[in-house]
Amino acid sequence: MMKEKIEAVRQEIVSASIETPAQLEEFRIGYVGRKGKVADLFAGLRDVPAEDRRAVGQELNELKQLAQQRFDEGKATMEQGQTSDVPPPLDLTLPVVPKELGARHPLSLVRDRIVEVFARIGFSVAEGPEIEDDWHNFSALNFPPDHPARDMQDTFFIERNPGQDNDIALRTHTSSVQVRMMERHKPPIRMIMPGRVFRNEAISARAHCYFHQVEGLYIAENVSMADLKQTLYYFAREMFGPQTQVRFRPSFFPFTEPSAEIDISCGLRQPGTCQICGGSENICKGTGWIEIGGAGMVDPNVLSNCGIDPERYTGFAFGMGIERITMIKYRISDIRLFSENDVRFLQQFTSLG
Structure with a gap:
């Protein structure tokens, strides 16, 4: 037993x-x-x-x-x-693991979209250095010696030479590339200049010490303000939708005359006409309009500084912040998100690449 x-x-x-x-x-x-x-x-x-x-x-x-x-x-x-570091044997009968796609940065998506829109109407892309001399960043653009933008509050200077015209600084706008293009090329000139710029500002939800701009320049014979308006009407409707309205407000810039601020409608006053804010007052502050940039006719002095005859040629220029366009397009409320590299934020744009 x-x-x-x-x-x-x-x-x-x-x-x-x-x-x-x-x-x-x-x-x-x-x-x-x-x-x-x-x-x-x-x-x-x-x-x-x-x-x-x-x-x-x-x-x-x-x-x-x-x-x-x-x-x-x-x-x-x-x-x-x-x-053990030896992996388990491969089972060929298992289903294939899908390969995850990476996410493109929203600023890259919008930059490429802007380039695509302007390329359709003949604008090519130009680039220039991020470290600039005083001539290309200020003097050639009609900034007088005592202009506030030259002060340390706004500009990151690398080398200061008081009493001389050869300061070196991080560029404060991509307008410096416009100067270089006008110096190197004869009209007609039709270019956009996307790039990173730097300004000595306090960082907050709506401002940063570095950001991205795209500026445009068109120099030829008989260019008028009407050409500028139609170009920006076209851009706004291609970027934000066919129902988007554009308005121009008188303004001042040293390198353009006349000058204007560019606003687009946000749909607050006419709900359903625009997909930018959906009737919210957070973006437009209740006005129904959102500023996206500045523009104007190139000042004759700027043309002369760059070796172009202002009696024969005229032109327009415009500039917009790529962060501003991106924040409006994707309803992003904090500019700091673009530079913090938070994967949770970036993964939201995976399907848009």
Whole structure:
């Protein structure tokens, strides 16, 4: 009777599955522990006749060793699996894991869209250095020596030379690229200049010490304010929708005359006509209009400074902040999100790339 019990437990030990930590623990309790089946068999050894006790005891010891051996092998296998750098064998029957797509930065998306819109009407792209001299950043653009933009409050100067006209600074606008293009090319000139600019400003939800601009320049014979307006009407409707309205407010810039601020309608006054703010007052502050940039006719002095005859040629220029366009288009309320590299923010634009 005892031998039959020993044989039954032996078969259980041999056939037991030990593939997970839970199964290993279950095996330990059932066969190796003090309250397991092997321990119960040892407790029953006293009921075995004296003449058979020696042989049965030997079989029980072998059974105990077998149980301990299987437990030790299972434990070692699991510990090795946890520390091994060898990957599990490849199962070719499993479905393919989809490859995750990265996300393009929203500023890159909008910059490329702006370039695409203006390329349709003949504007090419020009770039220039981010570190500029005084001539290209200020003087050639009609900034007088005492203009506030030259003050340390607004400009990151790298090298100051008081009383001289050769300061070196991080460019405060991409208008410096316009000067370089007018110096190097003869009219007609039709270009846009996207790029990063720097200004010594306090960082907040609506302002940053560096941001991105795109400026445009068109120089040719008989260019008029009407050409400027139609160009910006076209851009606004392509960027924000066909129902977008544009208005021009008189303003002042040293390098354009006349000058104007550019506003677009946000849909507050006529809900449903524009998808920019959906009738919210958060963006337009209740006015129904959002400023997107400045523009004007190139001042004749600027043309002369760059070697272009102002008696023969006229032109217009405009400038817009790419962050401002992006914030309006995607309803982003904090400009700091563009430079914080928060993956949670950037992943929202995965499907737009």
